[in-house]
Amino acid sequence: MKKLLIAVVGSVLAGVALTAAGVPLASAPQDAKLVATGRTLFDANKCTKCHLAENRGNKNGQKLDGISAKVTADDVRKWITTPVQMTAKLPEKPEQPMKKIDLKPAEVDALVAYVMSLK
Numbered sequence: 001m002k003k004l005l006i007a008v009v010g011s012v013l014a015g016v017a018l019t020a021a022g023v024p025l026a027s028a029p030q031d032a033k034l035v036a037t038g039r040t041l042f043d044a045n046k047c048t049k050c051h052l053a054e055n056r057g058n059k060n061g062q063k064l065d066g067i068s069a070k071v072t073a074d075d076v077r078k079w080i081t082t083p084v085q086m087t088a089k090l091p092e093k094p095e096q097p098m099k100k101i102d103l104k105p106a107e108v109d110a111l112v113a114y115v116m117s118l119k
Contacts, residue, residue, distance in 0.1 A: 038114025
């Protein structure tokens with residue numbers, strides 16, 4: 001029992017350390033309810049007008065499936081909350097820059113969870 005407890009605590013601490021360092025945890029399970037809320041927000045805010053996710057949306061737009069292998073959740077959060085600053089960092093600017101949408105912190109969390117869940 002002690003070994004199991006130590007292993008669980010060690011795993012949790014390692015996950016916290018990696019998450020704090022901005023390392024995406026591919027094996028970390030996403031909260032299904034949070035992901036579902038994020039998907040609803042993604043659709044409600046018409047993100048599919050410019051993005052392609054789960055084979056839905058703009059076929060010529062930025063593909064988000066598999067994006068979690070390329071960027072961290074913190075990067076996704078920055079794109080959602082400060083798109084103008086993130087666009088300014090790009091070597092090539094898109095024709096249609098991403099627009100900032102007014103979201104509550106919990107909504108941003110849900111959108112980040114959804115985008116990071118896309119495989």
